[in-house]
Amino acid sequence: MTDSPPDADLGTFVEELLHFDTTGGEEAPAQSWLRDRLVDLGFETYEWTADAERLADHHSFPDDPAEIDVADRPSVAGVLELGDPDAGPALVLNGHVDVVPAERDLWDTDPFEPTWGEANGETTLTARGAVDMKSALGACVFAALDLQARAEGGEVDLDGRVVVESVAGEEEGGIGAAAAALDNPYPFERDAAVVAEPTELRAVTATEGTVMKRLRLRGRSAHAATRWVGESVLPHFERIRREFEALEAERHESLTHPLYESYPVRWPVCFGRVEAGSWSSTVPANLTAEIRIGVAPGETVEEVEAAYEARLAEVVDDEPWLRDHPPSFERFSVQFDSAETDPDEPVVASLQRAMSDAGIDDTAPVGATYGADSRLYVEAGIPTVLFGPGTIEQAHFPNETVRWSDVELAREVLAGSAADFLAGVQSPTSGSVSK
Template sequence: MNLRRFTEEFLRFDTTDCQEAAAQSWFRERLDEFGFEVVEWTADADRLAEHPSFPDDPDELVVADRPSVAGVLEFGDPDAGPTLVLNGHSDVVPAGDDLWESDPFEPTWDGDELTARGAVDMKSNVSACVFAAVDVRDAVENGELNLDGRIVVESVVGEEEGGIGAAAAALDNPYPFDRDAAIVAEPTDLTVVTATEGTVMKRLRITGRSAHAATRWVGESVLPHFERIRHAFEDLEAERGERVQHPLYEEFPVPWPICIGRVQAGSWSSTIPASLTAEIRIGVAPGETVDEVEREYEQRLAEVVADSEWLSEHPPSFERFTIQFESAEIDADEPVVTALQAAMTDAGFDDTDVHGATYGADARHYVEAGIPTVVFGPGTIEQAHFPNETIHWPDVETARETIAAAAQQYLAEN
C-alpha cells in the first residue's frame, strides 16, 4: 500500500463526534502490517478532569471506545539513542454536507488537489508520518543508515476537543520508555512552528426584560448591552495587540484574536429579546496564562457593567465552558528544531525560520510534560475546518520526505 492509497482509505472514515474507533482499528491493523510494534491507550476521564484544560466533571468527557494508537519502530540499540514521536490526530470537525461540492468522506481528486474532510486537518499529515517512519526503517534495513533509537507514530483522538488522547499520553506515559522530542504534523504550510497560541473559552449570558413588540419601550432589550460589551472586547483585543509583544507574531494583523462564534438571543420575533447567550474564544499569547487573559476580559466586562444602570442591577454571567488551551513555546535551538531545519535546508526550502501560530495544538501537552515539540506539516490552516477542505498532494509527499530526513538527523545526532 502506498501513501496515496493509505491516505484515501483513512479519509473515508467519518471520525466526527467521537466516532474514531473504526478508523483507529483500521490504523492499528495497518501499523501491524507495516511491522510496527503497536501500542494503544484510552484516556481516563478522572485524570483528565484534574487537568486545567478540561472540565472538572469527568462525566462531561467522552472517553469510552476512543482508543489512541501508536506504532513503534526501534533501531540498533534503541536505549542508546533518543525516541522521537511523530504525532497527529484522527478526529475531524463536522463537515456540514450541504456546504460541500462533493461527499466530504469520499476523497476527490482534481489533478494534484485532494479534497475531503481531514485532508488538511489532519489525516494526510498523519499518513505522511507513517510513511516517513517506514522510510527511515527501510534505509536502516538496507544498510544506508546506522541509527540507535526509536520513532513512534501516533494517531490520537479528541484533538478538536482539547487533546483527549495526547493529554492522556502526556499525563501517563503509555510506553515503557521515555520520549525525548516530538513533531506534531499539523498544517503549517511546511513552515517550522515553535510557538502555539492558547485560548480561553467563555460563555456570556445577559438578561433583559421582555415586552410586546408594540410596546418595546417598556422592555429592556439585551442587544444594545451585548453590542457595548462586544465593542469593549474588540477594543481590548486591539489594545492587547499593541501591548503584548512577541517576535514570532509580528506578521499577524490580529495576534491575539477573539471570536464571538455563537450568539443566541430572544424567543419570538414579536417579543423584545430578554436573554442572550454568546460563546467566545479569546486568544492567549505564548508566555501568558489562560487565567491572566481571562482576568483582563472579566475586568473589561466589569467596566461596561459599571457604566450601565441596568447591567449593574442585572449583572451578566461570564463563565468558562468546554476546553481551555494553554499556550506553548520551545526554544529555537532545541535539537528537534535544528534537525528539522537542517532537513529543510538540504531539501532546498526557502523558509526555514521559526514561526508562531494563532491556533492551539496537541504540542502543548507534550511541552508541558517536558518533551520539546515542534509543529510542522503540509497544508494551510486556512483550509482546515472549511467546506471542500483541500490539500496540494505534492506538499504531502514533501512532508513525508522532510520528516523522514529530520528523524534521521535527530536520531543520528542525539
C-alpha cells in the first residue's frame, strides 16, 4: 500500500478527479473543477449542455424529452492549437466523467476515496471511475500537454488542434457526446477521434450495439395452497428466456465478424433485471424483465429487435395462455447502434504506429461487445477508434482498479498518436491526412 501518487502531475490530477462523486446527474462540480484546471494548463475551453428535445429526435434516445436528464450536466473540452491550426487536422481525445453507482457495501475501501496500492510489483489505483474512465481522461489531458511541449521544444513541427473532451452522461447513452456530435460545439471541424475507454491498450475499431427491451407478462394470482387454480408467470418467462438464449446461440453461429471470433458469445443477451410476484404465499401473476440484446457491427437495432420479436411471437403462438394474454415487449432507455471504423483510416494507422513505438507488440484492431460514445461520432462522419488503459472487466465492478503503468503507457501512446495524425504521416494504405 502506498499513500501518494507515483508522479506529481498525472497521478495528482486523476486522484483529485476521482474524489468527485460523478454518479449520473452529478457531474457539474467535477466539470467545473476540470474546466478551471484546463484553463490553468493553457487550454482554450468550451462548454455545452445537451438539449433534451434535440436528443429526443435522435433514434437512440427516448421520444419523450422528459425522460432524458440533461439539467445541470455540462460537458467541457480543452483545445490546444499547434503551429498554424487551420492548416492541419483536429483530433479529439474523448473521455466521460460520469460513473455508475457504487454499491459501497461490496467495496473494501471508500469508492470515492482513491487508494494507491500494489499488486504483483505494480502500482495500482482503486476508486469508482479509476478504469471507467477518469484515469484515461487524465491520460488524454497530459498526452495533449506532452504533444504541445514537444512542439514548443522543436522536437516536432505540427499544424492543427488537439481537443480533450470530458463529456457527461455516457453511461446513460452518451448525452454529452450526442450533443457534440449533433451540433459541433467548436468553431472548427473535427477530423477524427480517439475515445479512451478501457480496451486493455488494444485498438478497438468496432463496437457492438444494444437493444434495450422491457418484457411484461400477466398470469392469474391464487392462494399458494391452491396454486393449481392460478397461472404462474414463471414457466412462461422461462420458456421465453430459453428461446431467446437459443436465438442468441443461433446468431453466434450464423453471424460472424473477423474482429469477434475469439468471443465465447458474440452478440449476448442479458436478462439484467427480473421482478415477479407480490407475496410469497400468492401465485405470481405479473413479471417484468429488462433485457439487453447485442447488435453486431453492420446490423441495425431495428433488424435485431425484429428477430427477437419474431421469436417471442412463436412462443406466444405455441402457448394458449399467452395467446389469450399476450405479453408486451417494448423499448426502454437508450438504444445503442453498432459502429465500425475502417481499419485503414488514418487515425487507426496513427494509433497503431504509436502503439508499436511504445513497445506494444499486438497492434491489430479488435472488436468490443460493449457500446461507447464512438458510435455517435462515427454516425456524424468522424472516424473514431477506442484505446485506453484498464480492462472492461473492472468497469462497473467493486474495488475498481487500474494498473498505473497502463495509464502512463496510454498517455505515451495517445501523445504519439496525436503527433503522427497531425503530422499527416503517409500511410501505406490510407494516404496523407494533411488538408
